[in-house]
Amino acid sequence: MTYNFDEVIDRTNSFAVKTDFKARNHIPEDALAMWVADMDFATPPAVTEAISKRLSHPIYGYTHLGDNKYEAAIAWMKERHNWNVQADWIVHAPGVVPALGCIARAFLNTNEKLIIQQPVYPPFMSVPTNNQFEYLNNELVRVNGTYEMDLEDFEQKASDPAAKLFILCNPHNPVGRVWSKETLLQIADICLRHDILIVSDEIHHDLVFKGNTHIPMASLSPEISQITITCTAPSKTFNMAGLQAANIIIENPDLRARFVKELNRVGMETPNVFAGIASEAAYREGAAWLEQAIDYIEGNKQYVIQFAKEKLPMLHVLDSEATYLLWIDFNQLGLQPKRLQHFLNNEALVWMNAGSMFGESGNGFARMNIACPRSVVIEAMDRIERAIRLSHVPVGDTI
Numbered sequence: 001m002t003y004n005f006d007e008v009i010d011r012t013n014s015f016a017v018k019t020d021f022k023a024r025n026h027i028p029e030d031a032l033a034m035w036v037a038d039m040d041f042a043t044p045p046a047v048t049e050a051i052s053k054r055l056s057h058p059i060y061g062y063t064h065l066g067d068n069k070y071e072a073a074i075a076w077m078k079e080r081h082n083w084n085v086q087a088d089w090i091v092h093a094p095g096v097v098p099a100l101g102c103i104a105r106a107f108l109n110t111n112e113k114l115i116i117q118q119p120v121y122p123p124f125m126s127v128p129t130n131n132q133f134e135y136l137n138n139e140l141v142r143v144n145g146t147y148e149m150d151l152e153d154f155e156q157k158a159s160d161p162a163a164k165l166f167i168l169c170n171p172h173n174p175v176g177r178v179w180s181k182e183t184l185l186q187i188a189d190i191c192l193r194h195d196i197l198i199v200s201d202e203i204h205h206d207l208v209f210k211g212n213t214h215i216p217m218a219s220l221s222p223e224i225s226q227i228t229i230t231c232t233a234p235s236k237t238f239n240m241a242g243l244q245a246a247n248i249i250i251e252n253p254d255l256r257a258r259f260v261k262e263l264n265r266v267g268m269e270t271p272n273v274f275a276g277i278a279s280e281a282a283y284r285e286g287a288a289w290l291e292q293a294i295d296y297i298e299g300n301k302q303y304v305i306q307f308a309k310e311k312l313p314m315l316h317v318l319d320s321e322a323t324y325l326l327w328i329d330f331n332q333l334g335l336q337p338k339r340l341q342h343f344l345n346n347e348a349l350v351w352m353n354a355g356s357m358f359g360e361s362g363n364g365f366a367r368m369n370i371a372c373p374r375s376v377v378i379e380a381m382d383r384i385e386r387a388i389r390l391s392h393v394p395v396g397d398t399i
């Protein structure tokens with residue numbers, strides 16, 4: 001079956017954050033919404049069918065996931081990621097972000113810190129700080145147009161006696177890296193030596209472009225698995241974030257018990273009625289849809305890169321290895337972060353996430369969500385080009 005990713009689906013009046021939050025963010029009504037990380041593609045038909053079937057039963061009471069609840073997820077991890085996961089390692093959570101909150105609260109004591117790697121997904125900073133924990137930033141370094149980890153600095157941060165936990169983003173949002181086995185082993189070795197718990201956020205693990213392979217951190221060795229909590233979900237993969245189903249995978253029974261205790265403490269353990277059946281349908285029947293979605297997104301990425309090369313050489317679009325989020329460097333326009341954001345969102349009329357949200361090193365960048373029909377990507381690039389041309393921004397000057 002061939003899926004139609006060219007179809008433009010109107011999301012207004014569907015309670016979609018992506019389209020509905022324009023007014024509250026002072027974004028003009030006619031701006032293209034290319035920000036928050038969900039797709040503008042219809043979810044795989046198997047998911048819709050499974051939900052419709054359950055929907056036709058008119059009682060939506062308290063629910064459980066069933067005895068074989070994780071069979072499909074386990075088969076998926078084995079087939080796609082070569083990782084042997086056992087059913088009792090998996091804990092349901094309503095999302096990876098709520099899980100990160102519970103992890104911070106369960107594993108950090110007052111005055112203890114965690115390590116993150118900016119530029120990175122904003123809740124890696126906001127969730128711990130909202131819980132009164134500080135973070136240490138092991139800044140990613142830009143090398144030859146891409147980003148690498150600074151392992152020397154990481155070792156230094158990890159040797160701070162207050163550092164207890166590291167949140168890894170793999171594949172990385174927003175820089176699109178799929179971290180190599182060598183890098184993962186090096187970073188895990190530092191964590192093992194300094195007694196640092198690894199929280200590996202692998203929510204983008206299925207959205208990897210050809211020629212790259214995602215390696216689950218916990219699959220690298222039994223020792224690493226013992227100190228790792230892996231956050232996964234079908235939400236990014238199959239465009240079902242609103243169904244709130246995440247699988248937090250923890251082999252170590254002590255770590256798992258502490259995490260579950262915190263989930264229970266905040267009353268977050270019960271799934272919604274569609275979470276289990278939708279996840280199962282996606283993992284069982286969504287592979288063909290996903291293959292085609294990745295190819296389509298890769299086509300979108302190539303379009304943006306080529307367009308920038310030909311018409312907007314002052315931009316640098318990172319050639320990502322994974323995710324449907326493009327990290328674009330607008331620094332050569334010479335605009336201050338707030339001015340750049342206003343220029344893109346309100347003048348070019350392409351609503352993207354401001355790079356500054358991902359840490360200070362994101363100043364001058366924007367994150368573009370390209371999980372949308374090609375026609376939208378084409379329109380967005382035309383709008384950006386037109387706005388730059390009309391703005392008479394003297395490239396390189398600071399405004």
Ligand SMILES: Cc1ncc(COP(=O)(O)O)c(C=O)c1O
Pocket residue numbers: 037094095096097098121169173201203204233235241246
């Ligand atoms: C790295 C990363 N983690 C977590 C999330 C969100 O997870 P959830 O919707 O399950 O809370 C996102 C969404 O963009 C993400 O990029």
